[in-house]
Amino acid sequence: MKVSPHPHIPYVVKVATMTKALRNLYGMSQTELAKASGLSRPTISKLEKLSGDLNTRSDTLEQLLNVFRELGVEIDINADDVILRIPNEALAKALKDAVDSVEEG
Numbered sequence: 001m002k003v004s005p006h007p008h009i010p011y012v013v014k015v016a017t018m019t020k021a022l023r024n025l026y027g028m029s030q031t032e033l034a035k036a037s038g039l040s041r042p043t044i045s046k047l048e049k050l051s052g053d054l055n056t057r058s059d060t061l062e063q064l065l066n067v068f069r070e071l072g073v074e075i076d077i078n079a080d081d082v083i084l085r086i087p088n089e090a091l092a093k094a095l096k097d098a099v100d101s102v103e104e105g
Contacts, residue, residue: 003046011077012056012061013054015065019044019068022068022073025098026097027097033067039063072085
């Protein structure tokens, strides 16, 4: 059996995986992301766990992506890969916020 070097990864899986990674980078809780995106926290949790019905509406996925776009992240998702461009200013702010959060906790 020949295995494809580039297996097909569904769009929803790409968005869910990327959303969790970016949320963690920016030090956001699921509740904060829910508030910023207008989605419910259980919806975000379900997506991040890749549990339940993964036939998520595309506008729901776009709401999540738009939160990070507003933070300066450029996102390009295509059939072969996901490309994220995080400007230095955005990365520096995420790092500072994460450090501040640890120091406060």
